[in-house]
Amino acid sequence: MKKMIQFTVFLVFVLNCSSKPENSSEDSLLLLLLAAPRSTSTGSGTDGVACTSNANCASGFLCVSAFNLNQTNTTDRCKAIPTTSGSITINGTSSSGNILTNSPLVDFDLNVTSPGNHLITAFTSTSTVDLVLELTNSTGTVVITKTDTNPSSSSRERLLENLAIGSYRVRVKSFYVSGTFGGNIKVQAANSPTLVGSGGSCNFIANGSCYDFSVGGNHNAGVCSGGTYSSTNSCATVNAAASPTISGRCLFSINAATTNGQGLVTRVYYSAGTGVAAPVSNSAGSGDCNSGTIDNLGRVIFQ
Numbered sequence: 001m002k003k004m005i006q007f008t009v010f011l012v013f014v015l016n017c018s019s020k021p022e023n024s025s026e027d028s029l030l031l032l033l034l035a036a037p038r039s040t041s042t043g044s045g046t047d048g049v050a051c052t053s054n055a056n057c058a059s060g061f062l063c064v065s066a067f068n069l070n071q072t073n074t075t076d077r078c079k080a081i082p083t084t085s086g087s088i089t090i091n092g093t094s095s096s097g098n099i100l101t102n103s104p105l106v107d108f109d110l111n112v113t114s115p116g117n118h119l120i121t122a123f124t125s126t127s128t129v130d131l132v133l134e135l136t137n138s139t140g141t142v143v144i145t146k147t148d149t150n151p152s153s154s155s156r157e158r159l160l161e162n163l164a165i166g167s168y169r170v171r172v173k174s175f176y177v178s179g180t181f182g183g184n185i186k187v188q189a190a191n192s193p194t195l196v197g198s199g200g201s202c203n204f205i206a207n208g209s210c211y212d213f214s215v216g217g218n219h220n221a222g223v224c225s226g227g228t229y230s231s232t233n234s235c236a237t238v239n240a241a242a243s244p245t246i247s248g249r250c251l252f253s254i255n256a257a258t259t260n261g262q263g264l265v266t267r268v269y270y271s272a273g274t275g276v277a278a279p280v281s282n283s284a285g286s287g288d289c290n291s292g293t294i295d296n297l298g299r300v301i302f303q
Helices: 002-019 025-035 282-289
Strands: 061-064 077-080 095-099 106-112 116-123 130-137 143-147 156-163 166-175 183-190 198-204 209-214 228-230 245-253 264-272
Touching: 095 106, 095 166, 106 183, 116 130, 116 166, 116 245, 130 156, 143 156, 156 166, 156 245, 166 183, 245 282, 264 282
Parallel strands: none
Antiparallel strands: 061 077, 095 183, 106 166, 116 156, 116 183, 130 143, 130 166, 198 209, 198 228, 209 264, 245 264
């Protein structure tokens, strides 16, 4: 093989000398490429093998941070890219999976058919579990973006991404905190506030708003302090008699205590209607949605 490379380099050199007075930059680049050593070697690390990067791991494995593993030491280790735990239905119910010691990565397929902003959230009923949420390519080999921002009292994460049409994966991991690791998790994704609801509601019609809870969330009456809670009826149903005028909607991932429930929520704003004592205009609703009060990172979708 070495002789073949040397012969090829020599041949290119002779041809160039016979046709041009001096080498062009393209010719020089070609010579360098032909003479450069080739390597097809990959990492060999499989499950549990120590690593410092993905290059240390065999095909089908990733180098996972020590902090996302059920261990007290700080050694990163190769772990298998998991088979996905089903597909996420955009604007639909939640998908669920389990983060386990031997399976620390939980992946879900996400098929985007309409480009634009998508809100993705992951949550758990265990308040001491700190989640890490990632969006990867369709094979799970390249992380596009990630987030790990939630406080210890609220085990939920969310991403707001402007996605092109295509196939992706949503990955959830656990951040090791004081001996607490993993458990059951749920994920949701939505791109339209008008399509998130039917999982109950919390009504504040006098103040010009109502909260529609998503199907697949785990909300309960505890998340509806000061409002009128319904475990089954949407805002449209409970306020049907009032015939309110909807001025806007705000989609977000609620930052509630795990005992009160989490998941995607749409806040519906009313500018008029029977019983609407404090109407909310479209601009006021937009300002409220994007103010940082509903989500301190601004990961919301207003329509």
